[in-house]
Amino acid sequence: MNAGWAATGEGQPRRSLGEWLIEHGEIVLALISRDLKTRFSHNLFGYSWSFVAPILWIGGTYSFFYFLGRTSPVFTDIVTFIISGLIPYVAFRYTANAMGKVNGGVRSLVIYPTVTPEHAAVAMAIIEYVNVYIVAAIIMAINYVVFGNIELDDLPLWAGGITLAWLLGAAYGYLFSVLSRRDVTIFQLGIILLRPSYFFSAVFFIPNEIRGPVLDVLGWNPLMHAVDISRDGMLFHYQSHISDALYVVVSIVLLFGAAIAARPWRSA
Amino acid sequence: MWGFLDCSRYFMKFGVPKIVLDNASMAVASNEKVGLLAAPGAGKSTIIRLLAGVDTPNSGEVIRDQGGWPLAYGGGFRPEMTGEDNVRMVAGFAGLDADDFCAFCAGFAELGDAFFVPLLLYTGAMRTRLAFAVSLGVPAQTYLADERLIAGDPAFQEKCQATLDDRLETAGLILVASNPRALETACERFAVLSRGKIIMCEDIDEAKSLLTFDMQHGGEEEAIEDMLASFDLA
Numbered sequence: 001m002n003a004g005w006a007a008t009g010e011g012q013p014r015r016s017l018g019e020w021l022i023e024h025g026e027i028v029l030a031l032i033s034r035d036l037k038t039r040f041s042h043n044l045f046g047y048s049w050s051f052v053a054p055i056l057w058i059g060g061t062y063s064f065f066y067f068l069g070r071t072s073p074v075f076t077d078i079v080t081f082i083i084s085g086l087i088p089y090v091a092f093r094y095t096a097n098a099m100g101k102v103n104g105g106v107r108s109l110v111i112y113p114t115v116t117p118e119h120a121a122v123a124m125a126i127i128e129y130v131n132v133y134i135v136a137a138i139i140m141a142i143n144y145v146v147f148g149n150i151e152l153d154d155l156p157l158w159a160g161g162i163t164l165a166w167l168l169g170a171a172y173g174y175l176f177s178v179l180s181r182r183d184v185t186i187f188q189l190g191i192i193l194l195r196p197s198y199f200f201s202a203v204f205f206i207p208n209e210i211r212g213p214v215l216d217v218l219g220w221n222p223l224m225h226a227v228d229i230s231r232d233g234m235l236f237h238y239q240s241h242i243s244d245a246l247y248v249v250v251s252i253v254l255l256f257g258a259a260i261a262a263r264p265w266r267s268a
Numbered sequence: 269m270w271g272f273l274d275c276s277r278y279f280m281k282f283g284v285p286k287i288v289l290d291n292a293s294m295a296v297a298s299n300e301k302v303g304l305l306a307a308p309g310a311g312k313s314t315i316i317r318l319l320a321g322v323d324t325p326n327s328g329e330v331i332r333d334q335g336g337w338p339l340a341y342g343g344g345f346r347p348e349m350t351g352e353d354n355v356r357m358v359a360g361f362a363g364l365d366a367d368d369f370c371a372f373c374a375g376f377a378e379l380g381d382a383f384f385v386p387l388l389l390y391t392g393a394m395r396t397r398l399a400f401a402v403s404l405g406v407p408a409q410t411y412l413a414d415e416r417l418i419a420g421d422p423a424f425q426e427k428c429q430a431t432l433d434d435r436l437e438t439a440g441l442i443l444v445a446s447n448p449r450a451l452e453t454a455c456e457r458f459a460v461l462s463r464g465k466i467i468m469c470e471d472i473d474e475a476k477s478l479l480t481f482d483m484q485h486g487g488e489e490e491a492i493e494d495m496l497a498s499f500d501l502a
Binding site: 023026027029030031033034037038107108109110111112113114115 | 322356357
């Protein structure tokens, strides 16, 4: 029996920044591994829903365009146009939704002194970040195979827009997950508030084509900016004139700041 | 240092408050072995949850050390994952080398090939073995135990006891139990949870007599008040 090593003092608190990162990185990796092994264990259909849902969204939005007789506002086909807005939107929504699993997912683990809901939040966010690129690859591959269309103009800009949408989803979801430690229904409220976001986040329109008071109102939506940045990076014949990455970054910082400020507000 | 500072914790149960702690205080050094006796249903698991940071008090402060570790806790295991995967997960949480930790746990739990199959297929006894192996493999400064220190068949109990004795040469222990026998061998200080107060006792006999009195006179307020007056309210 190899019992001797356990009392040698390994696992004592580490002090330098690098060791701190390694220590917390190991916890996050353990949580990622736990989540993936649980997701894939018995219900592959459950995980495949991550990819099926965006395809259904594309189908729904395409039908909407078809019945209204609307064409793509950019020089590209309708499906590619919808995909260009949907991928960053998926990054936002999936990540915001995933934050709902943070509190419940680690409830049985926080008894371990090293594990916190914040580790779970980071783990969930990383999983969703990788997930969105898998979703993007599958959808773009289907678009190429079925319709023969594929566009990716500026990879760093496209990924940058997706990253901003992902961070925005993480910040929004984390804020509501922190608030829901007081009352579990608060997170559901946060998700309900997001439902109309599909319709005013530039998934099926472009900010360049809206004017006046409509733009004044929708311009406050940071997700619209992130979606537009990603679309600019994906489509060959589209350049965003309105999106502002700095505004999205400020929104992300404010949401994370609000979440950190709300953390002491625990359940009574 | 572990303990409570003027801590209150209560729940509303069917509209009636159930008090676990009522302005209770207790201080325990990280390497002390302290046994806290509590009547069944008095809130033993809540005490451990408060000390582990899972639960928060309604008022007051919980004093926690970072080096605490739950003893024989299997609640974090995922049934879909194999014993090995669960052990590797805990190794990640504890910052331990996963291969060494796996080798220790596989050897200690003596599960054979079952170590590599999902916990869904484990019996309760197999889960208990794995939980003990995992918790005793972590180099804690203080172990937090709810009700039991050892479990399983006599041979496994003997092994648990020997390893626990070895760990407790340097580590502390906070054991919350309703059975005084669980405290007798492992603890050096004793306390009783009585009507929301934590009362430090001179020895296990005093703790047992207070717990017995408390359980026998559950509804007799004056008798309990007189009895408590003769003890040191921590």
